Amino acid sequence: MIRALILGYGFLGKALVKRLLNRPIKELTIVGIANSKGYLYKRDGLQLEKIKESLEDNEGFERGLATELLTKEYIDLLIELTPTNISTGEPGITHIKTALKGEIDVVTANKGPVLLALNELKRIADEKNVVFKYEGTVGGGIPIFSLVNKCLQGDDIISIRGILNGTTNYILTRMHFEGLTFELALREAIMLGIAERNPTLDVEGIDTAVKILILANSIMNLNRNLSDVKIIGVTKVTPEAISTAKENGMTIKLIGSIEDGELSVEPRLIRLNHPLCVHGTLNAINIKSNVLKTLTLIGEGAGESTVASLLNDIYDVIKERHIKIKF
């Protein structure tokens, strides 16, 4: 039995708990759930059906740091889902390091630590012979890392291009199909809850750049940082530019790319019937490789679908532990 701690109880943590409640994984027990204020912990496993929406409202809620649990209690797996901070990576980096050093497997959807400390975290995981998985950091539920690792063995990845931000894709889609201005489309996206109230990271292309970096460093071992990415957001895309593209069977999409070792994020012209040209909040990732030549994956890049990535990573942890136990 794998004893897991969920650290971070926001949208994704709650969605994961809901799924585990409806469809338990027999090899997995959630022994703790923590947020920034404290934690719920029960050695024999929490009763998920009884947990209240607001963690602090639960009987037995302890104020304190979740890292205490990681060092003091017997935990096998940390599911790290605290909010992303792309400047410091904290508190995620500290959580993940503490876990890995304590020989605890880690599954995360937190982009900060993977962006800022991937090599170090991988090194610690290797040294301690534990699993460190982060499928949910890029493309939501689209299993891009698993796919490259487990389904394209023997092939060589040459380039990656993608629409990796649902908010900007929604905005550009509305501009294309309805002729809206950027400002109007953004306002609509905020009203619908698709864009955050402060949409800077999305519309300036930073979120896409972060994902492109994670792909570049993780899949192509490029060891780059944010300053290596040429970044142009979508704020200056005009309805006129899109309209001209449209007349030529094209549109404008915010494309993140890793081509010839160069990383960039910018609005680009793309043919409407190109596989990468998806609309609404969809994400799409295109891989070029030596043998397969080209493969495109399309799916929802955020929201509840990200739980699929967490589950797949958790099953990888279970399999890995199973192999270890067999030896």
Add this chain to the structure above:
Amino acid sequence: MIRALILGYGFLGKALVKRLLNRPIKELTIVGIANSKGYLYKRDGLQLEKIKESLEDNEGFERGLATELLTKEYIDLLIELTPTNISTGEPGITHIKTALKGEIDVVTANKGPVLLALNELKRIADEKNVVFKYEGTVGGGIPIFSLVNKCLQGDDIISIRGILNGTTNYILTRMHFEGLTFELALREAIMLGIAERNPTLDVEGIDTAVKILILANSIMNLNRNLSDVKIIGVTKVTPEAISTAKENGMTIKLIGSIEDGELSVEPRLIRLNHPLCVHGTLNAINIKSNVLKTLTLIGEGAGESTVASLLNDIYDVIKERHIKIKF
């Protein structure tokens, strides 16, 4: 070291040998290559760079049945690439059964045996504790079986829809963009070598039905056969029908589907900006599932890209043997 026999030396066998020549797999030695007339065999491994295009022209070519090699010599892996026969499954079924019964792992791109004998072959493989992989049978290089098995763990597949035949997709694409009739587009496809001279299996939807069946039986454990699939080909699709669709932002594509336990292949209306709506010889597969909701994969469904599927299956065999040896 894994000692492999390639059985079937047509387009795909040659493409695989070419790739292995350019980029050898260090854990793999090709000890034999066979066709319907006989075989080349060398206990220490064949020198791939010296093998002539026509197998019979090679020094040391022995007339005889490749199954003799499988039973008499020490072989670890059969790579079965003989031509597909969807009526009998032969000679593929005999080859694969002989191998599995002899505790030899099998990788194949031959649709016949998987269509007609999947359960039996899986049962033998389980009994003998060997690997039986057939990624190349559906969608060319698109790693659909690997993806479902290894990247969507913990999710439940609800439905599958796809454009699974490049020839008919090319024909429908030309009808859509150029206004060609079916007959003209087919003639063009034959001239370009995209369609076979006898295109019946493709244009009547049989090839798509075979692939839908393999997906249904393999991924969704439905245990159906060809007579359970409602099949309508593309021969009656008119330029007028496509033109009307086009006026409404749609087109007509040959869609194979597994929905609510029903299997069908038929020309269907599809929105031009739907992720599944790909053009030319591209294939596309859309999966609906409980957690991820929707994922679409797009790639070349035939030709050399299928080598990617063979390689991935071969690496799975290597990994599996590696785990066994460790015990």
